[in-house]
Amino acid sequence: VHDMGGQESGKKKWRDTLLTKPECKAIVFCVALDEFDKVSDKDEKRTYMDDATDLFAEIVNELGALLEPIAFFLFFNKTDLFKCKLLKFTRFYKGQYTGDKNDIPAAMQFLKSKFLEKVGTCLLYTSPSPRDS
Secondary structure: OOOOOOOHHHHOOHHHHHHOOOOOOEEEEEEEHHHOOOEOOOOOOOEHHHHHHHHHHHHHHHHHHHOOOOEEEEEEEOHHHHHHOHHHHHHHOEOOEOOOOOOHHHHHHHHHHHHHOOOOOOEEEEEOOOOOO
16 A cells, blocks of 8 residues: 655655556545635645546546556545535535535535546546445
8 A cells, every 4th residue: 555645745656656566456546525615736726626636537547547457446535524514515616516505415426527527437436425425
């Protein structure tokens, strides 16, 4: 198990480390749901979620083909904090998110779709399932 980290310095290690580890059979990608509105460190016009979806797509689309067969696990954490910010979430994604303002599984599914729309075909598992929370 290798923890690559989510900070910018850790992200630079992903490609080199993974390409030199032929025993790597799975990648677990963790996303803090409650940080959908956190401003990106790289660009103040972007959010943490924008950065996370881009990095996830880069890993799946570029490394997925090089490391076949490999499974990807997209793990959403901090669900409890996300639930507390649900009203802010519905305002933040106004015009994009069309679900009910109290429907946590629908909001999680919306964020999950933002990740999936950027990746090609791959072996992908997500947790927690929007209906499990």
